[in-house]
Amino acid sequence: MAQIVMEPVRxxxxxxxxxxxxxxxxxxxxxxxxxxxxxxxxxxVFLSALGIAIxxxxxxxxxxxxxxxRADLLAELDQLGTNLLEVxxxxxxxxxxxxxxxxxxxxxxxxxxxxAASAVASVSATVRRSDYISPLETGxxxxxxxxxxxxxxxxxSMRSGTFLNAANDRYPTxxxxxxxxxxxxxxxxxxxxxxLLGGQWFTVIGIxxxxxxxxxxxxxxxxxxxxxxxxxxxxxxxxTVYVRTTPDQVDAVRNVLxxxxxxASANEVEVDRPSDALAARAATDDALTALLxxxxxxxxxxxxxxxxxxxxxxxxxxxxxxxxxxxxxxxxRHIRVQFVTEAVLLAAIGGLxxxxxxxxxxxxxxxxxxxxxxxxxxxxxxxVGVALLIGGLAGLYPAARAARLTPAEAVRAA
Numbered sequence: 001m002a003q004i005v006m007e008p009v010r011x012x013x014x015x016x017x018x019x020x021x022x023x024x025x026x027x028x029x030x031x032x033x034x035x036x037x038x039x040x041x042x043x044x045v046f047l048s049a050l051g052i053a054i055x056x057x058x059x060x061x062x063x064x065x066x067x068x069x070r071a072d073l074l075a076e077l078d079q080l081g082t083n084l085l086e087v088x089x090x091x092x093x094x095x096x097x098x099x100x101x102x103x104x105x106x107x108x109x110x111x112x113x114x115x116a117a118s119a120v121a122s123v124s125a126t127v128r129r130s131d132y133i134s135p136l137e138t139g140x141x142x143x144x145x146x147x148x149x150x151x152x153x154x155x156x157s158m159r160s161g162t163f164l165n166a167a168n169d170r171y172p173t174x175x176x177x178x179x180x181x182x183x184x185x186x187x188x189x190x191x192x193x194x195x196l197l198g199g200q201w202f203t204v205i206g207i208x209x210x211x212x213x214x215x216x217x218x219x220x221x222x223x224x225x226x227x228x229x230x231x232x233x234x235x236x237x238x239x240t241v242y243v244r245t246t247p248d249q250v251d252a253v254r255n256v257l258x259x260x261x262x263x264a265s266a267n268e269v270e271v272d273r274p275s276d277a278l279a280a281r282a283a284t285d286d287a288l289t290a291l292l293x294x295x296x297x298x299x300x301x302x303x304x305x306x307x308x309x310x311x312x313x314x315x316x317x318x319x320x321x322x323x324x325x326x327x328x329x330x331x332x333r334h335i336r337v338q339f340v341t342e343a344v345l346l347a348a349i350g351g352l353x354x355x356x357x358x359x360x361x362x363x364x365x366x367x368x369x370x371x372x373x374x375x376x377x378x379x380x381x382x383x384v385g386v387a388l389l390i391g392g393l394a395g396l397y398p399a400a401r402a403a404r405l406t407p408a409e410a411v412r413a414a
Contacts, residue, residue, distance in 0.1 A: 031345070033338050038345060041314075045346060048310045051303030052350025052390065053357060056383045059297070060358025064375040065365055072371040082273065083250050084154070084213050087241040087261050090270040098268035099237050104261040105147070108241060111260060113249035118153040119238035120217075121145040123228050125198030127221045129184050139183040143197055144220045144239075145228035146175075153242050154214055161189035161206030169224020172231070174202040177218040181207045197221060200231055213274040214242065303350065304390040311343050311398035322405050332403040339399035340392060347391020351384045358383065 038045045087108065089098040101107075105119040123143040126135050150156075151163040162168075163175055174195060176186060186193050186204055193204045202223065211217050228234050241261065245253040250273070258269035315322070322335060359375055366373045 031341065033341070035342075035345060038342060038349075044310060045349065048303075048306050048346055049350030049353065051306045052347050052387050053303075053354035055297070055301075055303050056351050056354025056387055057357035057361065059386075060355055060375070060380060060383045061361040061365075064358060064362030064373075067374040067376050068362060068366040068371045071374040072369075083245045083247045084274055085243040085245060085250070085254055085257065086214075086272045086274055087243060087257055088239065088270045088272070089262075090268050098262075098265065100239075100241070100269070101262055101264075102236050105238055105241050107260050108243055108257065111245075111253055111256060113246040113253050114243055115246065116149060116153040116244045118147045118150040118242050119225075120147075120150065120222075120240045120242070121225070121228065121234055121237060122239045123198075123223070123232050123234055125232055126196075127180070127184070128196040129186075131196055139180075140219055141180045141183060142216075142220050143232075144217075144222055145225045145234060146222040147225060150222075150242065151208075153244050154211055154217075155244075156211045156214075156217075157209045159207045159209045160187075161204070163206050163208075164222065164224050168205060170226035170230075171224075172197075172200060172202045172227060173205045173223070175206040175208060175222040176204055177208050177220045177222070178210045179218040180221055183219075195221065197223070198232060304347075304394045307343055307346055307391060308394040308397060310346070311339060311395055312401065314342070315339065315398050315402045318402075319405060322402055326406070335403040335405075336399040339402050340395040343395025343398070344388055344391040347387045347394070348384070351387025351391075354387065355380050355383045 087100070087104070089100050091098055105117050108114060108117045121144060123145055125143040126138050127141040127143060128135065128137070146164060148163070148165045148169060151158070159178065159181075161175070164173070174197065176184065176195075181187070181204075184195060186195075186207065189204055189206060194201050195204060196202075202221075208217065225234075225236065229236060243253070243257065254271050254273070257271045258266040262269050325335065325338075359380070362375050363373050
């Protein structure tokens, strides 16, 4: 407000005319005046802040869930390692399916940096829980012969029972992948459950935990090479060879694997690194994150428009207040600052609520998926900052409109 400053009495005893000083509005006064307008209309404030809150919550949740997923993926890669290679037969020059030589696994093991190599061969047989089930009802379960060192090569673990070894791989015993066991309704090896493989009963001796770097094994029933050759007539040629190398020699081993596995036709050998698929998944997550952030930005834009609309209505409803404040000495700048501050406070309420809501959503989703919670601090700060920026921009036009009102015009219109 304007302040009246009295001049001292002159020597002739006549007091000078009072002099008006420029009105001043401290930062505390700005916040108090801006907050008064919000307190007068709590329901409108809540509904207006809700739009900003939804947009900020969406952005924070997207960033938090993406960061938590990436952190979980990196931890998974650190645990599984990126030094596993997968060797498979490709196609011949004429487009026919090629085959790996019988001695390919043994030849691969002779490579210096190779720590372990284990072969798997496809078996043409079905898996059933009972002979009353049609052979056509496979449930997506495949049969494969596996070497005893496959578990160590993949660094996999058993959920129940034991894996194939030299003592049992020549007998009708089978190890089920995690998904295969679930489909067959087998939860453990207690009671020695049996399954029907191609017309022969096999005893389940173990169930694998999921194998992220070899997901095809999750839907497989694994038997030993000797029993597969005897009962199903496989020729012993591997359909896949899993190779674990020294971590710093992965690329070097990858380059020599085709010629080592099949010296006569190296071009008919395919070599992949399973961990690349997990890295590709992270890239896909990044693209999805960008899309969801764009959707969150649309929600923020809608929230900003809602704040601007509310502030324009507020200016129309509060003309008498504006006129009285102008008559008491408030300048146009004071009116502009008041309404911009009110819009910023309104957006700040929505932004803070959105950050809390987004963090809660991230925490709940991460806990549901068993991930470690990773919410970027920069994302939280950016959420509040974006909300304040949108509030400030949304309040510019209503504030300018309010500042253009003259005291007489505002009082008369009210």
